[in-house]
Amino acid sequence: MDEIGSEALSCIFPAVIPPKYAKPTVGASLAHRHTQVMQRTNVSVYCHCMKWKSLLWLEFLTLFGALPLAYALGLIPLPRIPILLVIFAASLIYLVRHPDFNHRELIHGLRGHSREIRNIFIRSGCVAVICMAAVLMIDPYLLFGFPRSRPLLWLGVMLLYPLLSAYPQEIIYRAFLFTRYKSILPSSSVILWASTLAFAFLHIVFANWLAVAFTLPAGYIFTRTYVRTESLLLTSMEHALYGCIVFTSGLGRFFYTPS
Structure with a gap:
């Protein structure tokens, strides 16, 4: 051609x-x-x-x-609380510097959530009944054993647990996990269960199956509260209430080991 x-x-x-x-x-x-x-x-x-x-x-x-x-x-x-606080500090710095994170989540919560607060107290009442029933089945002598035997230490735990345990855990397992890993946990249901399971698995450090069993449904409730309200204060308040109930009722022995 x-x-x-x-x-x-x-x-x-x-x-x-x-x-x-x-x-x-x-x-x-x-x-x-x-x-x-x-x-x-x-x-x-x-x-x-x-x-x-x-x-x-x-x-x-x-x-x-x-x-x-x-x-x-x-x-x-190493002691657990210092490790938790180091991870909490790193997570908080990450969240504060992240452009997509709403900083209001860190401090807002009570205003405009009266219905959610009421539901939190109702759920806490149910948790108290369940915990007391569990103590009576496991060992009735343990019921309210902590406040009866060591009232000052019990009072210290009631005051410090929300600040040194509940709020740091909610920063790590809710706000940080949701923000940092949303690209690999694409759907809301996947990230909800990832947060729930990760939170429950944390409690293997107490070396008993009851700690993991109790925190699995609790972690699910905390995650749902966070998703609904976008408030770390409300979620931490519910977490703190459950924790204080656990230590007061007599189940605290399953969530504490000397370190």
């Missing part, structure tokens, strides 16, 4: 003429190069995204899986 015939056929049937016969224009050549660059860029971005998600999964499993397990196995000979 001569050059003139090839050009004529290229104009009529451009998709039929093999590339070696068709003469690309300058615009077509630039468009082809641009397409190649975009394809390479998309592949690079995709690989970077997958690598980042893999690192996030590794971080998630280490923080919420390997760390509590290592502590339960005695591989970390």
Whole structure:
């Protein structure tokens, strides 16, 4: 086929003429190069995204899986509360610096949530009944044993538990987990159960199955409260109420080991 015939056929049937016969224009050549660059860029971005998600999964499993397990196995000979407070401080710094996190979650909660507050107290009453029934089944002598035997220490726990345990845990297992890992936990149900299960698994550090069994439904309730209200104060208040009930009723022995 001569050059003139090839050009004529290229104009009529451009998709039929093999590339070696068709003469690309300058615009077509630039468009082809641009397409190649975009394809390479998309592949690079995709690989970077997958690598980042893999690192996030590794971080998630280490923080919420390997760390509590290592502590339960005695591989970390350090007190629990200082470790919790260090992770809490790091999580809080991350949240404060994160552009997508609503800082009002850290402090607001009581105003406009009267119905939720009432429901929290109703649920707390039910938890109190369940805890007392559980103590009576396990060992009636333990009922209110802590406040009866060591009232001053009990009062100290009632005052410090909300500040040194409940609120830090809610920052880590609700606000931080939701914000940091939302890209690998895409749906609301997945992140809800991830928060619930991670919170319950934390309690293997107490080396008894009752601690995990009790905190599984409690973690679900705390997560639902956080999702509904977007208030860490309300969620922490409910967490603190449940914890104080546990220690007062006599189940505290399952949530405390000397460290």
